[in-house]
Structures are given as structure tokens and as C-alpha cells.
Amino acid sequence: MITIIKYRSIATILFIILLFFTKCINEGKDNADKTLSSHFQKFAGSASCINCHKTIYESHITTAHFHTSEIASENNIKGSFDSGKNKFLYSNGGIVAMERKSNGFFQTAFINGIEKKSQRFDITIGSGTKGQTYLSWAGAKLNQLPITYFTATNQWCNSPGYPDKIAFNRPITSRCLECHTTYAEKLSQPLADPVAIERSRFILGVDCERCHGPAAKHVEFQTQNPNVKSAKFVINPAFFSREQSLDMCALCHGGRLQKTKPSYEFTAGNKLSDYFVIDSANKDATNIDVHGNQIGLLKGSKCFKMSKTLTCITCHNTHENEKGKEALFSQRCITCHNSIHTDAGICKMVVKTGNKIKGKCTACHMPEQKSMAIAVLLQGEVLPTPAAMHTHLIKVYPEETQKVLAFLKKN
Ligand code: HEC
Ligand code: HEC
Ligand code: HEC
Ligand code: HEC
Ligand code: HEC
Ligand code: HEC
Ligand code: HEC
Incomplete structure (x- = not known):
């Protein structure tokens, strides 16, 4: 088949x-x-x-979840196949070209101008928010292709974690x-x-x-x-306990977990620690990388520690694509941060600077930070370039506050 x-x-x-x-x-x-x-x-x-x-x-x-893996096609491969934009050059002179052929899209390796290997884009991984990587069938197994698309710079790059040379055989x-x-x-x-x-x-x-x-x-x-x-x-999941609700998302948003049972056996509602060794060694939230571990970061936040109910779905409606909807997320902060529910009221800064910051809670308290876990080697560079992600360690970030205030002054 x-x-x-x-x-x-x-x-x-x-x-x-x-x-x-x-x-x-x-x-x-x-x-x-x-x-x-x-x-x-x-x-x-x-x-x-x-x-x-x-x-x-x-x-x-319309969500990133739905699109996070698909059959590769013209409609969902993010990078360009146009000449001038379709090649990646390695420092040793090797080249991988992204090619459109009659039977699909291919990554083709050339060394000294001679074609060495050509593998089809079969499956896309990543909706493309930060980037997108590609899998190719080898019998019943899947390998990751050498070249990945990086959204921040809109270009092809060396797949994360790959050496600076062409490799087609990394199994998924x-x-x-x-x-x-x-x-x-x-x-x-x-x-x-x-x-x-x-x-x-x-x-x-x-x-x-x-x-x-x-x-x-x-x-x-x-x-x-x-x-x-x-x-x-x-x-x-509306009827889940707090722990069940967090575990449902932590399966994939809890960073590196080591499995103790076969993959796909965990179902929403189960206890995650019955299926994985939960790494509790890394307790200091400031040291957790922003990639893939929203749970760890959130658990380090006062909002989480000092409320009995906060879970991922307090802020996220997972049926909707709510990316970038700053005002909507701010509204969800205010469900707790008003003078009725917490001593702090909404925010001291609101008192100081007025209502216009009310729709920007997350810009100051959950700013975008560089993630070294989603970092790629761009052509000709030696140090990886990181993607930016919103941190889930909710707190006061003085530098971000200055930036946001300066932005608001100008606009
Ligand atoms: C089976 C794994 C899995 C589960 C379970 C899961 N997620 Fe995700 N989630 C992902 C992956 C993978 C992505 C990255 C999607 C992409 O952009 O390709 C993602 C992305 C997201 C995003 C970013 C969306 C965007 O627009 O960029 C949010 C928010 C999110 N998940 C929230 C949740 C919440 C809340 C839960 C629990 C109700 C949850 N996820 C459960 C795997 C999962
Ligand atoms: C523990 C669960 C988990 C594992 C294992 C995992 N990912 Fe992810 N991946 C995520 C989540 C969650 C995101 C969304 C961004 C984030 O929160 O870090 C993501 C983001 C991505 C993205 C960027 C998606 C986008 O739209 O920006 C790519 C590409 C990706 N992963 C590829 C892979 C590949 C390839 C592997 C295996 C080598 C892998 N991931 C293993 C959970 C996982
Ligand atoms: C023939 C109609 C029908 C189909 C098809 C159907 N559902 Fe439902 N579903 C219902 C009804 C009726 C309810 C109860 C009323 C409601 O919540 O909308 C329901 C409720 C639910 C609930 C809430 C559970 C609860 O306790 O209230 C979930 C979750 C759900 N469906 C998921 C799905 C998923 C996922 C699919 C597709 C794989 C699906 N449904 C297909 C009719 C259907
Ligand atoms: C990332 C996890 C996730 C995915 C994917 C997801 N849901 Fe849900 N769904 C939830 C959560 C969490 C709730 C409970 C929300 C709440 O407590 O308000 C829910 C609630 C529901 C309900 C009952 C409450 C309501 O809003 O009416 C239905 C029905 C439902 N989902 C159907 C679906 C269908 C159909 C799909 C796919 C088309 C889907 N869900 C995809 C997590 C998910
Ligand atoms: C479920 C309720 C709840 C939600 C939702 C919530 N918080 Fe909190 N948050 C709290 C509680 C409780 C505290 C601790 C008491 C306090 O400082 O008021 C807190 C503390 C804080 C603090 C002080 C942190 C510190 O280290 O001193 C900030 C900043 C904050 N929240 C911002 C936000 C922002 C921004 C949002 C929305 C993205 C948000 N909160 C959503 C309940 C919540
Ligand atoms: C207090 C509110 C709040 C809670 C609780 C929360 N998030 Fe978020 N999350 C946000 C905001 C705000 C963003 C940025 C959304 C945007 O602007 O697109 C975000 C973004 C994300 C993203 C995309 C990251 C990025 O910047 O690309 C993922 C994945 C995610 N959340 C997963 C989760 C998971 C899993 C949980 C539970 C552990 C969770 N969130 C709990 C508010 C929250
Ligand atoms: C311009 C940046 C900025 C915005 C926007 C912002 N805050 Fe703050 N917030 C701060 C700073 C700075 C502090 C520390 C104030 C102090 O200690 O004087 C703070 C403090 C807080 C605290 C801790 C209690 C307090 O008042 O000291 C909470 C809770 C809070 N903010 C919630 C929010 C919520 C909710 C929103 C959105 C309605 C929001 N913040 C919008 C910068 C901001």
C-alpha cells in the first residue's frame, strides 16, 4: 500500500x-x-x-493540533520549491535540493554535483507555527528527512540535532x-x-x-x-479532576517523559504516572526550557500554586485556534485577577498606567522567550537559531514591562 x-x-x-x-x-x-x-x-x-x-x-x-501531522502535499508543505530558494548547502559542499517530481516532492542529495540519494516527503510533522519537519517511508519504518523548514526566517534548514552533513537514515x-x-x-x-x-x-x-x-x-x-x-x-474532560485534566495535556506538553508502558496506551482520564516516569528532578521552573514543557513552567507559577482550579483549559479552548488573541487571553486572566477573587486586584500597573494595558496581560507576564529545544542550524551558520515561545512561568518580567510600556507610548 x-x-x-x-x-x-x-x-x-x-x-x-x-x-x-x-x-x-x-x-x-x-x-x-x-x-x-x-x-x-x-x-x-x-x-x-x-x-x-x-x-x-x-x-x-483550523487548529495546530489537527494539522500537526498530515500526508505531505502541495497544500501543507511550508517551504519553497522554486529555484533559488529550494537548496540547502552544507559546509562540506554537500547540497540537498527540494524537488517537485511527477510522483511527489523529494529531498535530493548532491555531492560534487552528482545525485546521491532522493527521498520523498511522505508525512509533514508540525503545523508550521515554529517549523515543520518531514518523514519518509522506508518499508514499514519512517525516517526523518535531513532538511526542515524554519518559519521565523522562512527558509530551509538542517533538521534539528543533525550533524552538519547529509543524513537520511535517522529513524523516527x-x-x-x-x-x-x-x-x-x-x-x-x-x-x-x-x-x-x-x-x-x-x-x-x-x-x-x-x-x-x-x-x-x-x-x-x-x-x-x-x-x-x-x-x-x-x-x-469537563468532568475530570484537576490532576486528570493536567495529565491529559501533560502527555504531550510535559517535556521529556520516559515511558514504562507501550505508546498509545495512555487515554485521557488515566493517571500519567502509571504510564511514564515523571521527571521531578528538574524542579526549578526557571531552568525548564520553554519548549514542550508548559506543565513544568505553569506549575512553578504563583497562579498555579495559589489557586485550586487552574489547569490548561482555564485559558485554552482547545477546539479553537486562538493563536495571537491577546485580548481574549487577558480576559481569562481577569476571571481570577479582579478585586473579588484575589487580594491583588487586577494589577498595580493598571492603576499606574490606566486601562489600555488591560488587554495586554500576557505580553508582560507570559512573554515570548527563546527556546533552545526548537533551534535549527541555518545555512552557513555555526550556532543554532532558536524559535520564540510564550513562557508559562507567569510572573513579573521588568524588562518586558519596559518594552510593552514603550510600545504603548508610541501607539
Ligand atoms: C497527543 C499529544 C497532545 C495532546 C494530548 C495535547 N497536545 Fe497540545 N499540542 C501538541 C502538539 C504536537 C502541538 C504542536 C502543534 C503544531 O503546531 O504542529 C500542540 C500545540 C498546542 C497549542 C499551541 C497551538 C497553536 O496555535 O500554536 C496549545 C495551546 C495546546 N497544544 C494546548 C493543549 C492543551 C490545553 C491540551 C490538553 C487539553 C493539549 N494541548 C493536549 C500535542 C498535544
Ligand atoms: C513529549 C511530546 C513530544 C515529542 C516526543 C515530540 N514532540 Fe514535537 N512538539 C511537541 C509539542 C507540544 C510541540 C509544540 C511546541 C511546544 O510546546 O514545544 C511540538 C513542536 C514540534 C514542531 C514544530 C511544530 C510547529 O508547528 O511549529 C516540530 C517540527 C516537531 N515538534 C517535530 C518533532 C519530531 C520530529 C519529534 C521526534 C523526533 C518530536 N517533535 C517529538 C511535542 C512533542
Ligand atoms: C449521531 C450523532 C453523534 C455522532 C456522530 C457523534 N456524537 Fe458525540 N454526542 C452526541 C450526543 C447526542 C451527545 C450529547 C449531547 C451533547 O453533548 O452534544 C454527544 C456528546 C459528546 C461529547 C460530550 C460527552 C458528554 O458526556 O456530554 C463528546 C466529547 C463527544 N460527543 C465526542 C464525539 C466525537 C469525538 C465524535 C466523532 C468521533 C462524536 N462525538 C460523534 C451525538 C453524536
Ligand atoms: C486537545 C484535546 C481535545 C481535542 C483534540 C478535542 N477536544 Fe473536545 N473537549 C476537550 C476538552 C478539554 C473538553 C472539556 C471542555 C470544558 O471543560 O469546557 C472538551 C469537550 C467536548 C465536548 C463537550 C462540551 C462541549 O463543548 O460541547 C464535545 C461534544 C467535544 N469536546 C467534541 C469534540 C470533537 C467532535 C472533537 C474533534 C472534532 C474534539 N472535541 C476535539 C478536549 C479536546
Ligand atoms: C484560576 C485563577 C487564575 C488565573 C486564570 C490567573 N491567575 Fe494569576 N494568580 C492567581 C493567584 C491565586 C495568584 C496568587 C495571588 C496573587 O498574587 O494575587 C496569582 C498570581 C499572579 C501574579 C503574581 C506572580 C508573582 O510571582 O508575584 C501575576 C503576575 C499573575 N498572577 C498574572 C496572571 C496573568 C497574566 C494571567 C492570565 C494569563 C493570570 N494570572 C491568570 C490566580 C490566577
Ligand atoms: C493563565 C493562562 C494560561 C494557562 C493556564 C495555560 N496557557 Fe498556554 N498559553 C497562554 C497564552 C496567553 C499563550 C500565548 C497565546 C498566543 O498569543 O498565541 C499560550 C500559548 C501556549 C502554547 C503555544 C506556545 C507558543 O508560544 O508558541 C502552548 C503549546 C500552550 N500554551 C500549552 C499550554 C498547556 C499545555 C497548558 C497547561 C499546562 C497551558 N498552555 C496553560 C495562556 C495560558
Ligand atoms: C505593561 C506591563 C504589564 C501589563 C500589560 C500587565 N501587568 Fe501585571 N504587573 C506588571 C508589573 C511591572 C507588576 C509589578 C508591579 C509592582 O510591584 O509595582 C505587575 C503585577 C501584577 C500582579 C501581582 C500583584 C500586583 O498587583 O503587584 C498581578 C496579579 C498582575 N500584575 C496581573 C496582571 C493582569 C491580570 C494583567 C492584565 C489585565 C496585567 N497584570 C497586565 C506589569 C504588567
Whole structure:
């Protein structure tokens, strides 16, 4: 089979069609000893939610979660294939060119002008907020391609963590997929990496069922019982304890966690520490990198320590793309920071400078900082360039305050 598809229904149809055409093509040894689980059958795919949850579905498909992994295509590969913009030069003279061919998009390596290797962009990882990296199938395994797209400078760069020379053989780990997809069915040992995957049982994107659990039974029940207005067989995080709610997001936003059970076994509602060793050694929030560990940073904040309810979803409506909506986030701060709920009132600065800072709470208290965890080597440079991310260590940042005040004065 040559295709993986986001929705099971489409996948099934394609699967049947492809069977006709590819029956005689040997797929490779990787798939030979497949032991498929029944777990995949429990997923319905988000397309099946449209009929009954249209509003949520339509906004969900605009989120970074939904787009965080997709089949590579003209529509979602961020970088340019135009000549003059489509090459990356290594310091040793090697070149990788991003090429458009009749059968897809490729990264092609040239050494001394001679083509050495060409691999297809099969899957994109990253909606492109900070950057986007690419995976290529090698049998049932996936390798990361040497070149990544870096959004801040709008250019191709050496994939993070790669040496300054061309490499095509870095395998993708199951943990990497666990944070960037909804489900992958593994053919190899559950805990072993690199991971071999059954391509027809791969659900891309961080989709509905990642947070609500596999929902095929819910869809079946609600479809057969249209008069039942309450929900059955689906997880509603609105009823979670604080710990459950944080764990649901910490699975992917809790930094490096070491797994003790096979990937994809954790479901929202479970206790994260039953599935991972939680690294509590790094307790000093000021030392946690801003990449991928919003939990650690938030837990170091007074807002978190001194309130009983604050979780990720106090500020984030994960069904919506709320990126850059400063005023909306500020409104959510004010639900707690008003003279009724805390002694501090809204903010001493509001008293000093007036109401116009009311919509800018996050610019001063959750400023963007450089993340060395998402840092890439740009062409011709020796030091990596970092992406910027909003810190979740909420506190007073005197330097940012000066910058924001200066900005407000000018505008
Ligand atoms: C045939 C209609 C139907 C389909 C299809 C459907 N749902 Fe539902 N769902 C309902 C009804 C009815 C409710 C209860 C009322 C409400 O909350 O909207 C519900 C509620 C929910 C809830 C809230 C749970 C609760 O306890 O209130 C979640 C979460 C949910 N659905 C997720 C999904 C997901 C994910 C899909 C797609 C995989 C899906 N639903 C497909 C009908 C459907
Ligand atoms: C299965 C892993 C996973 C889970 C679970 C998860 N996230 Fe994410 N989240 C990601 C990934 C991966 C990204 C980066 C998406 C991208 O830009 O490619 C992301 C991005 C985000 C963003 C940034 C969106 C943007 O517009 O740039 C927010 C906010 C966020 N997640 C909040 C949450 C919250 C809140 C929860 C818990 C309800 C949660 N996430 C659960 C993996 C996950
Ligand atoms: C612990 C979960 C986790 C693991 C493991 C993980 N990521 Fe991520 N990744 C995230 C989250 C969350 C984000 C969103 C930014 C942030 O919070 O750091 C992200 C961001 C990204 C981005 C930028 C997305 C964008 O739109 O800007 C890329 C590219 C990426 N990851 C690739 C990878 C690759 C490749 C691997 C495996 C080698 C990997 N990630 C492993 C959770 C993870
Ligand atoms: C990143 C995690 C995440 C994803 C992805 C996600 N949800 Fe939710 N969903 C939540 C959380 C958290 C709540 C509880 C929100 C609250 O407490 O207000 C929720 C609540 C709901 C509810 C019940 C409350 C309501 O708002 O009506 C429904 C129905 C629902 N989600 C359906 C969906 C569907 C359908 C999709 C995909 C199209 C989806 N969700 C994707 C996290 C998620
Ligand atoms: C769930 C309630 C809640 C929410 C939402 C909330 N906070 Fe807080 N925050 C608190 C509590 C409680 C404290 C500690 C008591 C105090 O200083 O008022 C606090 C403390 C602070 C402090 C003082 C920190 C320090 O180190 O002295 C700042 C600054 C702050 N919050 C800013 C914000 C901003 C900005 C937002 C929105 C992005 C926000 N808070 C959202 C509850 C909350
Ligand atoms: C007090 C409010 C608040 C809480 C609580 C909160 N966030 Fe955020 N988060 C924000 C704001 C504000 C931004 C910046 C949004 C923007 O401007 O696009 C943000 C941005 C993000 C981003 C994108 C980072 C970037 O700058 O690219 C991710 C990922 C994220 N949050 C995840 C989480 C997770 C996971 C949790 C729970 C541990 C969480 N957030 C809790 C307010 C909050
Ligand atoms: C221009 C930058 C700036 C903006 C915008 C801003 N703050 Fe502040 N905030 C500060 C500074 C500086 C302090 C420390 C003031 C002091 O100690 O005199 C502070 C203090 C605080 C405190 C600690 C208690 C206090 O008053 O000393 C809280 C809580 C707080 N801010 C919340 C908010 C909220 C909520 C918003 C949005 C409505 C906001 N801030 C907007 C700069 C800002």
C-alpha cells in the first residue's frame, strides 16, 4: 500500500481500491509478520463527528493540533520549491535540493554535483507555527528527512540535532509519533524503536479521539439512538479532576517523559504516572526550557500554586485556534485577577498606567522567550537559531514591562 489517510472511512475505500492495484507488488519484509490488534477498530475518525458536532468539528480543523501531522502535499508543505530558494548547502559542499517530481516532492542529495540519494516527503510533522519537519517511508519504518523548514526566517534548514552533513537514515521514534499523531499501529515490539507501522492503521493529527478516547462505539450508539440526547461511550474532560485534566495535556506538553508502558496506551482520564516516569528532578521552573514543557513552567507559577482550579483549559479552548488573541487571553486572566477573587486586584500597573494595558496581560507576564529545544542550524551558520515561545512561568518580567510600556507610548 502506498497511502495513509486521516479518516478510516476513506482509508477503507482506498484500501480496497489499492488492493486491486498492488496485489502483486511485494510490500517488503517488514509487514510479513503482522499481528494486528483490535484497538484500531475502536476509532471512528473525526470526519464521523461532523453530523452531530458540526461547530466543534469546523473549528477543530483550523487548529495546530489537527494539522500537526498530515500526508505531505502541495497544500501543507511550508517551504519553497522554486529555484533559488529550494537548496540547502552544507559546509562540506554537500547540497540537498527540494524537488517537485511527477510522483511527489523529494529531498535530493548532491555531492560534487552528482545525485546521491532522493527521498520523498511522505508525512509533514508540525503545523508550521515554529517549523515543520518531514518523514519518509522506508518499508514499514519512517525516517526523518535531513532538511526542515524554519518559519521565523522562512527558509530551509538542517533538521534539528543533525550533524552538519547529509543524513537520511535517522529513524523516527514511537514517542515522537505519540505526541504528534492520534494513533499508530505498531508491527514491532511495543517498546522497541525504531518503530514499524501498519500504514493503513495510522491516524494523523492530534484529533478528537486523542482527547475523548476512541469513539466508534459512541458514534454507533448515538446514530442508532437519535432520540437519546445524553452521551454514551465517550470521555468528557469537563468532568475530570484537576490532576486528570493536567495529565491529559501533560502527555504531550510535559517535556521529556520516559515511558514504562507501550505508546498509545495512555487515554485521557488515566493517571500519567502509571504510564511514564515523571521527571521531578528538574524542579526549578526557571531552568525548564520553554519548549514542550508548559506543565513544568505553569506549575512553578504563583497562579498555579495559589489557586485550586487552574489547569490548561482555564485559558485554552482547545477546539479553537486562538493563536495571537491577546485580548481574549487577558480576559481569562481577569476571571481570577479582579478585586473579588484575589487580594491583588487586577494589577498595580493598571492603576499606574490606566486601562489600555488591560488587554495586554500576557505580553508582560507570559512573554515570548527563546527556546533552545526548537533551534535549527541555518545555512552557513555555526550556532543554532532558536524559535520564540510564550513562557508559562507567569510572573513579573521588568524588562518586558519596559518594552510593552514603550510600545504603548508610541501607539
Ligand atoms: C449521531 C450523532 C453523534 C455522532 C456522530 C457523534 N456524537 Fe458525540 N454526542 C452526541 C450526543 C447526542 C451527545 C450529547 C449531547 C451533547 O453533548 O452534544 C454527544 C456528546 C459528546 C461529547 C460530550 C460527552 C458528554 O458526556 O456530554 C463528546 C466529547 C463527544 N460527543 C465526542 C464525539 C466525537 C469525538 C465524535 C466523532 C468521533 C462524536 N462525538 C460523534 C451525538 C453524536
Ligand atoms: C497527543 C499529544 C497532545 C495532546 C494530548 C495535547 N497536545 Fe497540545 N499540542 C501538541 C502538539 C504536537 C502541538 C504542536 C502543534 C503544531 O503546531 O504542529 C500542540 C500545540 C498546542 C497549542 C499551541 C497551538 C497553536 O496555535 O500554536 C496549545 C495551546 C495546546 N497544544 C494546548 C493543549 C492543551 C490545553 C491540551 C490538553 C487539553 C493539549 N494541548 C493536549 C500535542 C498535544
Ligand atoms: C513529549 C511530546 C513530544 C515529542 C516526543 C515530540 N514532540 Fe514535537 N512538539 C511537541 C509539542 C507540544 C510541540 C509544540 C511546541 C511546544 O510546546 O514545544 C511540538 C513542536 C514540534 C514542531 C514544530 C511544530 C510547529 O508547528 O511549529 C516540530 C517540527 C516537531 N515538534 C517535530 C518533532 C519530531 C520530529 C519529534 C521526534 C523526533 C518530536 N517533535 C517529538 C511535542 C512533542
Ligand atoms: C486537545 C484535546 C481535545 C481535542 C483534540 C478535542 N477536544 Fe473536545 N473537549 C476537550 C476538552 C478539554 C473538553 C472539556 C471542555 C470544558 O471543560 O469546557 C472538551 C469537550 C467536548 C465536548 C463537550 C462540551 C462541549 O463543548 O460541547 C464535545 C461534544 C467535544 N469536546 C467534541 C469534540 C470533537 C467532535 C472533537 C474533534 C472534532 C474534539 N472535541 C476535539 C478536549 C479536546
Ligand atoms: C484560576 C485563577 C487564575 C488565573 C486564570 C490567573 N491567575 Fe494569576 N494568580 C492567581 C493567584 C491565586 C495568584 C496568587 C495571588 C496573587 O498574587 O494575587 C496569582 C498570581 C499572579 C501574579 C503574581 C506572580 C508573582 O510571582 O508575584 C501575576 C503576575 C499573575 N498572577 C498574572 C496572571 C496573568 C497574566 C494571567 C492570565 C494569563 C493570570 N494570572 C491568570 C490566580 C490566577
Ligand atoms: C493563565 C493562562 C494560561 C494557562 C493556564 C495555560 N496557557 Fe498556554 N498559553 C497562554 C497564552 C496567553 C499563550 C500565548 C497565546 C498566543 O498569543 O498565541 C499560550 C500559548 C501556549 C502554547 C503555544 C506556545 C507558543 O508560544 O508558541 C502552548 C503549546 C500552550 N500554551 C500549552 C499550554 C498547556 C499545555 C497548558 C497547561 C499546562 C497551558 N498552555 C496553560 C495562556 C495560558
Ligand atoms: C505593561 C506591563 C504589564 C501589563 C500589560 C500587565 N501587568 Fe501585571 N504587573 C506588571 C508589573 C511591572 C507588576 C509589578 C508591579 C509592582 O510591584 O509595582 C505587575 C503585577 C501584577 C500582579 C501581582 C500583584 C500586583 O498587583 O503587584 C498581578 C496579579 C498582575 N500584575 C496581573 C496582571 C493582569 C491580570 C494583567 C492584565 C489585565 C496585567 N497584570 C497586565 C506589569 C504588567
